[in-house]
Amino acid sequence: MESADFTLNDGALPMSRPEMPPAPALNWQQEMQQALRNGRELLEFCHLSPTALDFDPDPDFPCRVPRPWAARIRKGDPRDPLLLQVLPRICEQETVPGFGTDPTGDLRALAGPGLLHKYRSRCLLVTTAACAVHCRYCFRRHFPYGEQATPWPDLGTHLAAHPEIREVILSGGDPLMLPTARLQRLAVMLGQQPQVRTLRIHTRMPVVLPARVDAELLDFFRRLPLQVVMVLHVNHAQELDQTTATTLAALREAGVHLLNQAVLLRAVNDRTDSQQALAETLFSQGVLPYYLHLLDPVAGAAHFTVDTASALALHAELRRALPGYLVPRLAQEKPGEAAKRVLAG
Numbered sequence: 014m015e016s017a018d019f020t021l022n023d024g025a026l027p028m029s030r031p032e033m034p035p036a037p038a039l040n041w042q043q044e045m046q047q048a049l050r051n052g053r054e055l056l057e058f059c060h061l062s063p064t065a066l067d068f069d070p071d072p073d074f075p076c077r078v079p080r081p082w083a084a085r086i087r088k089g090d091p092r093d094p095l096l097l098q099v100l101p102r103i104c105e106q107e108t109v110p111g112f113g114t115d116p117t118g119d120l121r122a123l124a125g126p127g128l129l130h131k132y133r134s135r136c137l138l139v140t141t142a143a144c145a146v147h148c149r150y151c152f153r154r155h156f157p158y159g160e161q162a163t164p165w166p167d168l169g170t171h172l173a174a175h176p177e178i179r180e181v182i183l184s185g186g187d188p189l190m191l192p193t194a195r196l197q198r199l200a201v202m203l204g205q206q207p208q209v210r211t212l213r214i215h216t217r218m219p220v221v222l223p224a225r226v227d228a229e230l231l232d233f234f235r236r237l238p239l240q241v242v243m244v245l246h247v248n249h250a251q252e253l254d255q256t257t258a259t260t261l262a263a264l265r266e267a268g269v270h271l272l273n274q275a276v277l278l279r280a281v282n283d284r285t286d287s288q289q290a291l292a293e294t295l296f297s298q299g300v301l302p303y304y305l306h307l308l309d310p311v312a313g314a315a316h317f318t319v320d321t322a323s324a325l326a327l328h329a330e331l332r333r334a335l336p337g338y339l340v341p342r343l344a345q346e347k348p349g350e351a352a353k354r355v356l357a358g
């Protein structure tokens with residue numbers, strides 16, 4: 014599937030003409046199979062002893078970390094901001110008042126068929142249950158995806174009945190876990206609805222598993238007669254390296270607009286310098302910060318909480334430290350409310 018004319022990037026600055034991503038040794042499905050799948054293995058990979066952290070050998074929400082992303086974890090550091098996002102820990106078992114299994118009210122909203130239409134001009138499709146990485150703070154960590162076979166609703170009928178929809182958002186899980194051929198079939202269907210101008214994809218894959226951005230996917234984006242917006246999910250500057258720079262440059266060359274959403278997490282990215290470095294590094298790789306989300310109160314993630322007052326103070330500092338276009342909107346999801354609540358813009 015990979016063409017032979019990929020050239021290895023020789024470490025040139027990302028500013029130079031975008032190269033194709035380096036031909037990965039493994040394709041993305043093989044990379045997926047090789048992902049780290051338990052805490053002990055992950056600690057070993059990071060040169061840490063099994064007693065370095067209170068890791069949980071048998072968590073309800075299983076451990077899953079692709080190796081290319083795990084390689085960016087600093088070796089021998091139990092406080093590494095990437096490790097803390099993905100290592101299952103015993104402290105997740107604590108029950109904390111206010112932290113439940115459906116913090117965003119998705120289960121109610123999704124009683125229907127995997128299609129959320131909360132805003133006038135855009136609708137959101139839950140495409141798949143799967144993710145390449147399992148983030149410990151994920152608001153869907155208790156989501157019964159298994160029961161939700163994610164049958165795609167009749168999107169065509171819905172769009173025809175709602176000519177005001179201009180943008181279709183693919184969410185999940187991670188939509189890029191779907192084979193490109195599946196995305197292509199969806200795109201053909203969207204193409205039959207002339208009102209739809211933009212396809213948005215919420216994904217973590219270009220950063221956690223860069224091999225997913227292969228020649229076939231780039232070709233798909235290049236040919237798509239729609240605006241394509243990709244909202245990445247990066248929480249810390251250390252998640253970005255030369256490989257992501259090359260991968261993101263290739264996406265931009267294929268016409269994809271790149272934005273980022275992050276989640277504000279205690280001990281991971283709750284300092285001004287960390288958020289500033291994230292914004293600046295994203296920008297150096299062609300990505301604009303979009304949202305900084307307050308943690309959804311999901312059971313098992315209470316230890317990541319940053320209180321609202323601290324979040325607002327941090328955001329005010331960011332506004333002083335960064336140009337306006339690099340300051341993400343501080344946002345909070347409120348179950349049952351019609352729109353995402355922006356606390357500070």
Ligand SMILES: *Cc1c(COP(=O)(O)O)cnc(C)c1O
Nearest residue numbers: 129130131132135136137182353
């Ligand atoms: C967040 C969200 C969107 C997108 O909102 P934007 O403000 O355009 O980023 C759309 N639909 C649903 C259900 C959402 O939760």
Ligand code: SF4
Nearest residue numbers: 144147148151186217
């Ligand atoms: S990639 Fe997104 S949906 Fe998947 S586990 Fe992480 S936060 Fe949750």
